[in-house]
Amino acid sequence: MAVCVAIVGKDVSRNCLEANEITLKYTLMIYEYSCLFLEFPKFISCLNPDEELSFQYKVLSSLDIVEEKINGINKASDNRELFLGMLYALETHKIYGYVTNTRMKFIIVVDSSNMALRDNEIRSMFRKIHSEYADIVGNPFYTPGEAITFKSFANNIKNIMTGTV
Amino acid sequence: MSEETVFELLHSELVNYVIQNNEKTPEYTEVSERKEEDLSNLEYIGFFTGFRMIERLTREMPRFKDELDTMKFICTDFWSVIYKKQIDNLRTNHQGVYVLQDNNFRFLTRLSNGKQYLDVAPRYVTFTCGVLRGSLANLGVDSIVTAEIQTMPSCKFHIQVQRS
Numbered sequence: 001m002a003v004c005v006a007i008v009g010k011d012v013s014r015n016c017l018e019a020n021e022i023t024l025k026y027t028l029m030i031y032e033y034s035c036l037f038l039e040f041p042k043f044i045s046c047l048n049p050d051e052e053l054s055f056q057y058k059v060l061s062s063l064d065i066v067e068e069k070i071n072g073i074n075k076a077s078d079n080r081e082l083f084l085g086m087l088y089a090l091e092t093h094k095i096y097g098y099v100t101n102t103r104m105k106f107i108i109v110v111d112s113s114n115m116a117l118r119d120n121e122i123r124s125m126f127r128k129i130h131s132e133y134a135d136i137v138g139n140p141f142y143t144p145g146e147a148i149t150f151k152s153f154a155n156n157i158k159n160i161m162t163g164t165v
Numbered sequence: 166m167s168e169e170t171v172f173e174l175l176h177s178e179l180v181n182y183v184i185q186n187n188e189k190t191p192e193y194t195e196v197s198e199r200k201e202e203d204l205s206n207l208e209y210i211g212f213f214t215g216f217r218m219i220e221r222l223t224r225e226m227p228r229f230k231d232e233l234d235t236m237k238f239i240c241t242d243f244w245s246v247i248y249k250k251q252i253d254n255l256r257t258n259h260q261g262v263y264v265l266q267d268n269n270f271r272f273l274t275r276l277s278n279g280k281q282y283l284d285v286a287p288r289y290v291t292f293t294c295g296v297l298r299g300s301l302a303n304l305g306v307d308s309i310v311t312a313e314i315q316t317m318p319s320c321k322f323h324i325q326v327q328r329s
Contacts, residue, residue, distance in 0.1 A: 101223035
């Protein structure tokens with residue numbers, strides 16, 4: 001059972017660049033603020049809605065590692081799988097990443113105490129999320145690039161999170 | 166067989182619809198004097214079709230290494246899904262220009278086998294240009310796509326990658 005799932009848009013790196021320019025001029029606080037603003041996830045779902053803000057922070061801070069992995073700091077490994085594996089582990093949570101060919105980023109946060117979830121389960125969870133996302137993009141009422149507000153989508157993601165599918 | 170016909174009929178009706186809509190607009194006479202049709206609406210429809218469709222088509226694919234890898238995917242898997250065959254020839258100058266040649270393009274095979282109707286042929290490749298541009302845009306490659314028809318039913322698509 002995962003505790004949080006987030007979908008982040010494709011143009012993050014560009015936003016970060018712009019934010020970086022701001023940092024040079026102003027302060028670190030503005031950088032963090034503008035990052036939060038620009039990279040607001042397209043979709044976020046948490047088991048416990050009260051914790052959403054702290055999860056958002058975790059998700060956003062993991063995006064740099066995603067960028068690092070897909071832009072290939074260690075290109076020799078030549079890992080071309082969409083699933084990126086574990087991005088990093090905190091004391092309380094583990095964070096996994098997945099990037100589609102269209103550069104959409106999916107993030108799953110799992111409780112550290114949860115030993116039942118292995119890489120393979122996480123991978124299949126990501127694949128299900130990707131299918132759901134592909135369906136949503138095919139929906140004429142969804143404009144690509146905007147936040148996803150479909151109730152059915154939120155429900156399906158919740159089911160994937162809790163492992164009831 | 167019948168499934169394939171449905172898509173072709175839908176496509177040709179789409180073309181008719183866009184052309185007829187153009188004729189209703191007041192500027193139509195000017196446009197017809199220029200002897201060039203305004204097919205941008207058709208291209209636009211294609212763009213969004215491609216943009217949405219590519220998410221599903223690349224779902225099972227490994228990550229593309231580079232631009233050429235993406236083009237190879239377009240020529241093989243992508244083309245066989247939509248046009249039931251692969252591209253016959255892919256050429257590139259390795260500087261962002263790609264030429265995709267299809268000797269038996271699906272939307273043209275039933276139209277003519279030679280030079281007859283060559284003047285209306287652009288209508289039937291514009292949608293595909295849009296689909297290509299939309300798909301590539303979603304994969305992170307900004308491009309301009311044009312088509313060239315010398316003798317039907319063969320067709321060449323020129324993809325010019327825009328580097329910023």
